[in-house]
Amino acid sequence: MSEQVRNPRLEIEYCTRCRWLPRATWMAQELLTTFEAELGEVALVPGTGGVFEVRVGGEAVWSRSSDAAFTDAADIKRLVRDRIAPERPLGHSERQP
Amino acid sequence: MSEQVRNPRLEIEYCTRCRWLPRATWMAQELLTTFEAELGEVALVPGTGGVFEVRVGGEAVWSRSSDAAFTDAADIKRLVRDRIAPERPLGHSERQP
Numbered sequence: 590m591s592e593q594v595r596n597p598r599l600e601i602e603y604c605t606r607c608r609w610l611p612r613a614t615w616m617a618q619e620l621l622t623t624f625e626a627e628l629g630e631v632a633l634v635p636g637t638g639g640v641f642e643v644r645v646g647g648e649a650v651w652s653r654s655s656d657a658a659f660t661d662a663a664d665i666k667r668l669v670r671d672r673i674a675p676e677r678p679l680g681h682s683e684r685q686p
Numbered sequence: 687m688s689e690q691v692r693n694p695r696l697e698i699e700y701c702t703r704c705r706w707l708p709r710a711t712w713m714a715q716e717l718l719t720t721f722e723a724e725l726g727e728v729a730l731v732p733g734t735g736g737v738f739e740v741r742v743g744g745e746a747v748w749s750r751s752s753d754a755a756f757t758d759a760a761d762i763k764r765l766v767r768d769r770i771a772p773e774r775p776l777g778h779s780e781r782q783p
Contacts, residue, residue, distance in 0.1 A: 593744075594691055595731055605722050614711045614718075617730055621711075625702050625732055632729040633714055634692055635722055647690075 595629030597673045600644040602634040609641055612659075616643070619662040620669060627674045645672040692726030694770045697741040699731040706738055709756075713740070716759040717766060724771045742769045 599620060603613035610633075617631045636642075641653040643665055650668040651660065663679075670677050696717060700710035707730075714728045733739075738750040740762055747765040748757065760776075767774055 594729075598729075600727075610715060610718055614715050617714070618707060618711050621707055621730060621732060628732065630697075630729045630731045632691075632695075632727045633718060634727045635718060635725065 597627070597629050597645060598632060599628055599630070599669065599673075600632045600634055600642075600647075602636040602640050602642045602644070604637055604640050605635045606637055607639055607641075610635075612641070616662060616665065620666065623666050623679070624669065624673065627677070643669070645669060648672075694725060694742055695727050695729060696725055696766065696770075697729045697731055697739075697744075699733040699737050699739045699741070701734055701737050702732045703734055704736055704738075707732075709738070713759060713762065717763065720763050720776070721766065721770065724774070740766070742766060745769075 601613045601616055603609040613633050617633060621628060621631055639653065641659070642649050643651040649655075650672060651665050653659065663683075666679055667683065670679060698710045698713055700706040710730055714730060718725060718728055736750065738756070739746050740748040746752075747769060748762050750756065760780075763776055764780065767776060
């Protein structure tokens with residue numbers, strides 16, 4: 590029954606006016622599937638103004654405002670991995686051609 | 687870039703061993719769709735031991751351990767509404783036959 594936040598905490602803030610809830614929950618599922626043991630929680634945060642930002646420990650790892658076009662889940666997983674589990678391999682999605 | 691929690695904060699803790707992530711993200715979407723303006727955030731919290739619990743402000747509004755069988759989204763929405771927006775009607779799902 591505690592209200593305490595679980596760390597590492599990842600936040601996904603998304604613009605409700607842009608109807609990005611499905612995109613945000615899809616990303617949450619991808620990250621919680623990959624980092625099931627490493628993540629303390631994933632918070633979905635309704636926002637406005639075209640925001641789509643993935644933060645770890647309050648720090649942006651990916652933001653639509655600075656990183657322009659939407660990227661795929663594999664890219665964001667690499668950025669999250671670098672923060673919360675740098676030694677963790679991510680399998681085939683990481684292999685170079 | 688703040689790490690601050692947004693209130694009201696709703697948490698969904700789910701058992702990863704039971705593979706309830708899809709159920710948890712479905713519930714998150716339902717609640718964020720209905721309470722888009724009222725909820726500060728929805729945190730998905732990986733847990734174990736058969737847990738599936740919906741908490742508002744740290745207090746359980748629905749728990750699989752005490753409330754037995756899974757209920758549908760409309761029931762949980764009513765419980766959440768009573769905590770965060772008691773005056774808010776929920777439309778047809780609330781009408782009595």
